[in-house]
Structures are given as C-alpha cells and as structure tokens.
Amino acid sequence: MMNRRDFLRRSAVASGAVVFPKAVFGETQSRKSQFTMWQLPLHQNNSQGNSYVFRTKQGKIIVMDGGVAPEAGYLRGFLGSLGNEVEAWFLSHPHSDHIGALNEILKNPDGIRIKSIFHSEFSAEFYNKVEEGSRALTVEFYENLKKTPARVIDVKEPGHTIEIDRVRFKILSVKNEEFTNNAYNNSSMVIRVSDTARSAVFLGDAGIEEGEKILASAYRKDLDCDYLQMAHHGQNGVNRKFYETVKFKACLWSTPRWLWDNNPGTGYNTGIWKTVETRQWVKELGIDKHYVTADGLYCI
Numbered sequence: 472m473m474n475r476r477d478f479l480r481r482s483a484v485a486s487g488a489v490v491f492p493k494a495v496f497g498e499t500q501s502r503k504s505q506f507t508m509w510q511l512p513l514h515q516n517n518s519q520g521n522s523y524v525f526r527t528k529q530g531k532i533i534v535m536d537g538g539v540a541p542e543a544g545y546l547r548g549f550l551g552s553l554g555n556e557v558e559a560w561f562l563s564h565p566h567s568d569h570i571g572a573l574n575e576i577l578k579n580p581d582g583i584r585i586k587s588i589f590h591s592e593f594s595a596e597f598y599n600k601v602e603e604g605s606r607a608l609t610v611e612f613y614e615n616l617k618k619t620p621a622r623v624i625d626v627k628e629p630g631h632t633i634e635i636d637r638v639r640f641k642i643l644s645v646k647n648e649e650f651t652n653n654a655y656n657n658s659s660m661v662i663r664v665s666d667t668a669r670s671a672v673f674l675g676d677a678g679i680e681e682g683e684k685i686l687a688s689a690y691r692k693d694l695d696c697d698y699l700q701m702a703h704h705g706q707n708g709v710n711r712k713f714y715e716t717v718k719f720k721a722c723l724w725s726t727p728r729w730l731w732d733n734n735p736g737t738g739y740n741t742g743i744w745k746t747v748e749t750r751q752w753v754k755e756l757g758i759d760k761h762y763v764t765a766d767g768l769y770c771i
C-alpha cells in the first residue's frame with residue numbers, strides 16, 4: 472500500500488507543477504487534520520474549471536465539482552491514482568465549468584465508481600425560464616444522473632450534513648429559484664468542509680443575492696472558516712460586505728491567469744472582470760494567503 476508521501480510524490484509527477492504551501496496554521500495543526508485537500512489546476516486556459524478533491528485520513532475520496540468537460544481526462548487520472556472510488560461527489564450548480572467533467576465521467580465511467588452524488592436539482596420550470604444557453608447541458612446532465620448507479624441525493628434544504636471519516640460536509644445553501652437574475656450562479660450549493668482542526672467554505676459561483684441570503688440565515692455562523700473559495704472565480708460574485716463580514720484566513724481561487732489579472736490581452740486590469748477589485752478588498756482585510764489555480768496544483 473502506498474503511503475501518503477509516496478502518493479503525493481506520484482501526484483506531483485503525474486500533474487506537473489505541484490505546490491505545497493505553508494499551512495495557514497502551521498505544521499502541527501495541519502497534521503491534526505483528518506483530510507487532505509487538493510485544488511486542481513486548470514487545463515483549459517480559456518475556461519475556469521472549478522475542481523477540488525479531498526482524501527480523508529482513512530483514504531476515502533470526495534470530489535467537489537470537477538471542472539469543464541475537456542478536464543475529465545486529467546480528473547480521471549487523478550482519481551485513478553487515488554483508487555478510482557469516490558465516496559461522495561458534491562456539485563455546486565449545473566454550469567459547464569462545474570459539472571462538465573463529471574458529465575463526461577457519467578457517460579463513460581471507465582472504472583470510476585461513485586457512491587453518492589449530492590446536488591440541488593433545478594425544477595424544469597426554472598431552467599426553462601432562465602439562461603437559455605445553459606439549458607441543453609442541464610437537461611443532458613440530469614438525464615445522465617438518472618442513469619448512473621450512484622445514489623443521487625437532491626438536497627432541498629440547507630443544513631444537510633454528511634460525515635465521512637470524521638470530516639463534515641455541511642450544506643449551507645441550496646438552489647434559490649426566486650433569483651432569476653444571475654440565476655444559475657445564485658443557485659450554487661454552498662458547502663462547509665471541516666474537522667476539529669480546520670475548515671473550508673466553498674461558495675461556488677454565488678452572486679450578491681445568494682450571499683446576502685446566507686448572511687441573513689441561520690447558517691451565517693458556519694461561514695467563518697480558514698479557507699474560503701472566492702465566489703464566482705473571484706469576481707462578480709458575492710459583494711464586498713460579504714467578505715468583510717465573514718472571518719477567513721486564506722483564499723482559494725479557481726481563476727486562470729487572464730482572469731486573475733483582468734487582462735483580455737490588452738494589459739493588466741484592462742478587461743471587464745472585477746478580479747483585481749476583489750483582490751484589493753481582501754488585501755484591505757489583511758489576508759495575504761492565496762491559492763490560485765493559475766499557479767498549478769495545490770495540496771492543502
């Protein structure tokens with residue numbers, strides 16, 4: 472059986488760049504944690520795939536989102552090196568940069584066994600009304616979910632908690648079909664991952680409205696965390712007040728270089744994106760730990 476160090480070395484070789492940042496808390500507390508977390512790098516520079524993999528100390532694998540369809544091959548390799556069995560797969564919302572890779576894996580599992588898939592299913596009334604461009608993939612994905620042997624759990628209310636080897640996955644927000652502006656993003660499933668040593672909150676692509684709704688909800692207290700995945704790839708997501716209200720120590724960014732720099736090819740901060748502005752908000756909060764997908768694979 473491969474030990475943890477061998478596995479990490481093999482992952483590094485398989486994936487190219489790998490970054491082992493200093494733990495936010497320092498070594499001792501990091502060692503006490505019941506899980507390892509990887510932020511997977513981008514393989515489609517023109518896209519912004521959102522993809523995280525967790526491994527519990529006992530070896531169970533959990534995936535969050537998984538990136539765009541062309542990243543399915545990389546994800547297959549990554550999961551293969553971890554044993555090809557996924558205990559739970561969490562999906563934030565059915566946009567292509569979040570469900571694309573899993574949709575490919577569902578069509579052709581090729582050895583990957585998934586025990587459970589958690590999502591918050593949109594009603595037909597909702598997806599027929601909003602974002603016409605996203606409808607075809609949503610319908611195809613929901614059809615593929617019907618055919619998978621995995622147990623599919625449609626999470627209808629926040630508060631649902633799953634514990635895997637002493638690692639808790641708590642859902643803080645589900646679909647919000649009352650928001651028809653920025654509709655898919657504002658229906659991101661928001662998830663807190665924690666054990667007694669550390670915590671991370673994944674905001675998916677939550678927009679201003681969803682952010683305000685969670686802040687006003689009973690789950691506000693669950694938002695404070697060590698690692699916060701910046702909403703909507705770090706720009707045009709939740710508002711400044713959200714980041715000022717929630718206490719966190721480090722930022723997870725599923726953000727390609729052009730987006731990080733707001734550079735469409737015409738120079739730094741010359742594009743339409745608000746990433747540089749978000750970076751400034753965080754800087755003013757005194758937070759300087761950043762894990763950016765543009766920099767490669769992170770093991771946290």
Ligand SMILES: [Fe+2]
Pocket residue numbers: 519521566568569676703704
């Ligand atoms: Fe996204």
